[in-house]
Structures are given as C-alpha cells and as structure tokens.
Amino acid sequence: MPSPLLSIRDLRVDFDTDAGTVPAVRGVDLEVEAGQTVALVGESGSGKSVTALSVMRLMSGRVSGGRIDFRGKDLASLSEPEMRRVRGGQIGMIFQEPMTSLNPVFKVGRQIEEVLALHQQLGPAAARAQALELLERVGIPSPEARLDQYPHELSGGMKQRVMIAIAIACRPALLIADEPTTALDVTIQAQIMVLLRTLQRELGMAVLLITHDLGVVAHFAERVNVMYAGKIVEHGSVRDIFKRPAHPYTRALLGALPDPSVRAQRLEAIPGRVPSPAQLPAGCAFCARCKHAFEPCPDRLPPLFEVEAGHRAACWLHDAAPRGSC
Amino acid sequence: MWRFLLRTLWQRLWLLVFISIISHAVIHLAPGQPTEVDPMNPMMKAADIARIRQAFHLDDPFYLQYWHWLGDLLSGELKSFRDGLPVLPKIWDRFKNSLPLFLSTTLIVWTLSFPTGIHAAVTRGSRYDRATTFLAYALISVPGFFLSYMLILAMVQIFHMPVIGLRTFGSEGSPWHLQVMDRLWHLVIPSLMAALTGIAVLSRYVRSQMLEVIDQDYVRTARAKGLDEDTVVYGHALRNALLPFVTMFGFLVPGLISGSVIFEQIFAWPGLGQLGYEAILSRDFPMILTLNFIAAVLTLLGILVSDVLYALVDPRIRVE
C-alpha cells in the first residue's frame, strides 16, 4: 500500500510559559491519504490548531517528539529554504479569520500573484492571468475588477475565497483548512464548504479540515479524528464515527447536536470544562467529565483500541460500547 | 479622498483661529505689565512708558488688543517692544538660522530610529534588543543640557569639534564651498544632541509598532505562502507598521521648537529659540505672542502635510 501523503506520528508539542512547560499536543497520530478529506475535530484548546500549524512549521511552540512525514520525507529534517518551498507550493493553508488574514495595504491581485511568482516563477503578465483564472475558479464575481481592489472592499466570504485562491494557486497536494468557516455567516459557510469540495475534486487535493463543527464534518469529510486535551481519542470513517461512536467524548459531542427529527429533546451539554494543559491527570483526560468513568480511568492512559476495522477509540470501556445508544 | 482632505483643511483652519485666540489670551492672563520691570532699560521715564502704552494699545480692553494684534500681525506692522522694529522680519531672520538645525535634527532622528527600532523588534529579546532598550530609556531620561555639556567637555578636549555658533568667526570672507563645509561642521554636534532624545523615543515607538504588526494574521498568511523572512518583515509587515508614523510629522514641530530654546542657549546658536528666550527675558510681549503663534502655525502646517501624506498612503482612506 502506498504510504500516505501526510503522516503524523506521536507528535508532541510543548509551550514554554512563565509557569513552566505546558504540553499542548501529547502524542498525536494522524494520516491523510492523497485526495482524501480528513477532519480533525475538537473543542478550543484541544490542540488541533497547534497540530495543523506544526505541519507547516509555523508554530511558536517546541516540537518535543514525534515526526511529520509529507510525501515520505520528514518535514523536520528540511532546511528552512526547503520548507519554504513546501509552504504554499505543496501544502496550502487557509485560516479562520478572513477579515484579518489579508494584508490591508496590498491589492488583492498582488497578493495572489505573489505566491505564483514565488513558486512557479511566473512573470507579471502570466501571473495576473493566472490570478484572474483563480478568482473565477473560486467563484468571485467580476474578477477582473477585484484584482485591483483592496481587501477592505471585499466582504468576509469573498475574502475567504481569495484566501482559498491563494492557497490553491500552486496546486498543492494538501490543503490545511483551519476552521475556515467559523467566522462566517451560516449561508456563506455552506457556500465555502461546497467550493472546497469542488476544488478538491477538480484538483485531486487532500484536505485536512480542522473544525469543531460536526455538521460540517458529516457533510464533507471521509475520515474523522477526534481530539481532546492534546490527544486523539477516537478516529475512523465518518460513517463509523457517527453511527457507532465508541468514546464517551465523541458520544457526548454527537449527543449535543440537536436532531431536527426528534421533538422536544433535551440538549445534552457536557458538564465541566476542558482541563488546563498544565493540570492533566495521569490517566484519561476526559475522566472528570465522563459519565462512565470507573476505576482505571484516572490513573491509566488508555491506548487506542480497535473497535472495528479502521475505527479506533481510546477508552477502557470500548468493549461495552453499545450500538447507537449512549 | 478629496472629501477627506477638504474636510481636514476646513477643520485645521478653525484650529488656526482658536490657536490665535489662545496664544493671545495666555500672554495677557499673566499678571505684570510689560513696562513694569524691564531689566534691559532701567532708565525708562514715565513719559516713555505712557507713550509705549499708547502705541501698543495696552490700555484698551482685552478683545480690542486681540484685534489690534491680529491686524498688525497680518499687515506686517507688528513691532517689538524692545527696539520698535517689526517683529516678522526678525522672526524670519532667526528662522533661517534655525531651519538647518531643525532639518538636520529631523533627518538624523528619522534615519537612525527606523533601522534600530525594526531590528530590535525582529530580534525581540536578544542582547541587541535589550541593550538598545536600556539605551533608549537612558537617553529619554537624561536632561538634554546635561548630556550636551558633558559631551562638549569631551568633544572640545578630545576632538576639537566646534560647539559654539553657526560658523567660525570671521569666515565670511572665505570661498563659498569652504563656508558651506564650515557651517555643516558646526551643525554636527548641536543636531546630534538635539536628536538623541528623539531617536530614543521614536525607535521605541517603531519597535512597538513592528511588534504589533508582526503578530497580525496577515503576516502569518505571508509566511504560509512560503515567503522568506526578509520579504515578510520588510515587505508585508513594515509597510503596515509605517502607516501611523506618517501622522506624526506634524507633532514633531513643537518638540523641535521647545528643544531649540535650550539647545540654542547651550551652543550659542542664533535661532528662534534664542529669540524666544531673549523676548521672555525682556518681556517683549508682541514677540513672545507671535512666536508662540507662529510655532503653533508651523505645527498646523506639519499636521496638514501629515494628513495629505496619510490619505495618499493608506488605501483604506484613498479608496473610499
């Protein structure tokens, strides 16, 4: 079997703060095959953005363990110039805040042409033509005029489309999308996700989608990784996860989704708070908020058990996971 | 953009009017008559005093005095108390002397502050950053005249650099290129001294602006594109960090003029500052008044220039 496009093994990232070293990512394994859409789901503070940024080596924390392989090469072994060629050229990234992610003093066209000139050495005329085509591709109306406009003249949704255009300009093999729709209106969210899916199919791109929105995951991802407090607690295909969530955290997340077909349901909130990274228990991090916690949970960290083919969960109770109920 | 400019111009004109009123008010609120104690001329007779009072309308009510002053000023007729000569030509004369000093000080401040500030921001926490930070604080805290005298001691005894006046005494007869060089040589120490505090303050501000900009999302986007660090810092970040400095132009002027009062005393530079000092010593009201007013007007001009530059440079205003 060919090796996956992106392979993260036992990634550990620490932050050095005033109050000591804080582990943000504590041993994450994650794979993305070529052309696949993989979702990384979790609450704020779970470490998912840190994981994504580590792939691009854009993060200010310290990688203290593990490796990240892209196309078979260990990214950490690349020199900085080599890494820069990867960024934008082979891996594109879009961020959460389109309003502030574009440079306000440069025209839109210039910001797209910049990446084309850098990685494909296109001259100004060729770059402009390409930029125009890209704007059309991402569905921006009157693209010719937009090229000469400044970011503040565009709406949030359009700015995000421009960001996508910049990210896919060089036809990267992998697109990392860090909460691309969180800051947008709901209707625009749907449009952007549809655009991403179209682009993915047209370009044969793999997408690593970071989000906390399970609805988006259900519609657009093939595989899901659920992250909690710096570790992956469950992963599998979207179908398996949604039909048969094995980890109590995943089940709680799904249980918190309102089901329009059920009348008068009570929304299940998860009691408690995400533990601070500096005060994690030795065992399962979800233990304090878990309905089913029992004797081994606080002290022994559960490994990822295989629930079924391609579906793993890190819970001592995995055997007892009943089908469909909680 | 034009609407923006016209609007600011209109506002600044009103500022001008109010500045003139306040200038006038300040002088006249101070107790003590201008002809009471004149250290320059202990032999003034009562008749002379009465004559002066009449010539300068000092017995008229407050608002009439304002009106007279304004009229005299704008027609060029305003005369100094000290010797009855018109005020404006004197100011212009001294201004011509002060201008090279102002210009060279400003030049030194702006060319030295930006590289140091940017480098400190980019290498945040390094020895360079910490050293320049401490140096900046020290320079801000030192009384300007103190440092100047200490340096004069050093410069005169070690380097034999000129520290007095505009030019070497008696050099008017020399060929013009020698004169120019002589005057430039005389400019060095005074403008350096006057510039030191400015450099300290401005470079700190540059540093903090750069730090703020470097944290912005669009800088992260630039890195995600694969751009090298120099392009990210000097191409993307700097351009944004520089915007606020365009607006600071105007507010440099009061600092220059205030500073000139002390520095021109120290270096015996016959400029605006000295003129002001002499005017204060001799209670020459029209002169003091006009100087304050002119200083404020210069500031206003500077602010106007800033407004125009800012409108040109920030696309958010340019394309409205």
Added chain:
Amino acid sequence: MTTPAETALPNAELLGAAETPFQQVWRTFRKDRLAMAGLYVLIALIALALVGKLLTEWWVVFDPTTVRLPDKLRPPFSHASSALAADQVPPLGVYPFGTDELGRNVFARVLQGSFVSLSVGIVAVSISLVIGVTIGGVAGFYGKRKLGPFGIDSLLMRFTDIVLCFPTFFLILTVVALLPPSIYNIMAVIGMTSWMGTARFVRAEFLSLRERDFVLAAQALGLSEGRIIFRHLVPNAMAPVLVSASIDVAYAILTESGLSFLGFGVRPPFATWGNILADGRNYIFDAPWLFAIPGCAILMVVLAFNLVGEGLRDAMNPRLRKRAS
C-alpha cells in the same frame, strides 16, 4: 467560538489559579528586572526625600545653606578645613559630594533638592491627572451629546489638539517667566500643560468601556450616571493612566530642571537639582562634580520613573504577556 491563536499561551486562568488583576499585573511586573530596579530606586528616592527634608530643615544634620568661604569648590570626599568655626563643620568632617562655589555642602543641597524635585513632579502630575481624567472622561462618556451645534467629544478633542500644537516647554517658560516666581506656579503650569496624553488615554478607554455589557447592566439597574462613571468606569480606565502618570512625573522633573537651568525655575535659597546644575554650569571645567552629580541624580530618578512606567505598561498589556519562543 474562536480557537486560541497558536501563539497564545495559557495564562493564570487556564492554569487554574484565581488571581485578582492586580496580582496578575504584579506577577508580570516582577519578572521585568529593569522595572523592578526602577521601583527600588523610586522607593529609595522617596525615603531619601523625606529623610532629607527632615535632616536638612528641621533636625538639621546636613546643612544646605551654610556658606563656608574657606572651603570653596572642594572635590567629593574631601575633609573640612581647620579654618572653619565649630558650627560650620559638616557631619563627620567630610563633604561626601564636595562643596560649591560658596562652600555649601553639595550633599546637603542635593538631599534638599530631592524633596523639592520630587514634590514638583508629583504635584504637577496630580494636577495634570485631574484635568486629563476629567476632560478625557467627559469626552469619552458624554461624547455623542451636543452642546449647541457641536458634539462634546469633538469640542473637547479639538481643544486638546489645539493645546498640543503649542511648543509646551516654550509655553511653560513664557508663563513662568511672566508670573511671580514661586514653586507653586511652576507646579501648576507644568500640570496644566501635560494633561493631554492622559486625556486621550482616558477618552479611548471610556469609549471602549462604555459599550461593554457591564455598563449596560449598570444603566439597566438605574444607577446614576455619576455613579457609573466613578465607581465603574474610572477604576477600569486607570491602567493606562497609571502608566502615563509615571512617565509624566519623569517628564515634569526634567522640565523643572530645564526651567531652572534657564534661570526660571524654583528660586534660591531653595535648592532643586536643576538649580544646582545651573550654578554648576559655570565651573564645569574646574569643578565638574558640581555639574555631574545633580545631573546623574536627575538621570537616575527620571530613568527609574520611566522604567517603572514602561514596566507597568508591559505588565498590563495582555498581548505582550506572551513571550517569543
């Protein structure tokens, strides 16, 4: 729901400790060695100033006014000559900072000057704070209301802009030279010309605070406006004001010394550091300590105020609390 930026580090809340804002600021402030050094110097200065006033005016141990002609212009650490009368001999028979052109004990004068310089700085800044907070607060809170055809905010801010156009030092010099010489005049004038920065900060804080929910809640509870301003808004807006205050004291002390240097500062026999500097100017080649010592004293004190002010600013700025790593 936003994810924390990848560079944001967990602060005390995430780490589980419950701290008051004051404790948070203090904890960050303590880490800044320069700022702490400044703080120690300030504490020493205040102690010295108070003790100095005591020891030079009431319970005279170091006498700043005694003229000792036989002992003119003695360098630091020199001993008193035997030609002195018994009551003229300084404590321990030594002049720690030497003597000036009239044989006065420079140490005593510097000591006396510390109290004067410090009080000029503090009183002047207090005045400027009162003016600045009032103007900035009114502009920020009542901004949109109109007084005649003009909004209160634009009126007050235009006024502030006007005053900013004047060369401050020149203005101060003008007024001080025209008024009868008195230390209170100097304090007042410096105070009345340095409020502009504070006013701007306070206005900015009030403008942003005014929209916050807790203000709406207070209004919904029917609290009077005055009460909202004083008990709710002002404490929150104090942070930049404190920073500004510290730096303004530094500036006031510098200004006072500048005024004295030009001959318009506090008059003799009061000794301020600026005075001593001005007198010492004439003897700079023969007796450089007369000039250097008060100059260094001013430098140290002003530097301390500046460091503390900047340290406070860094400690109170949440974004700057993260370290580059």
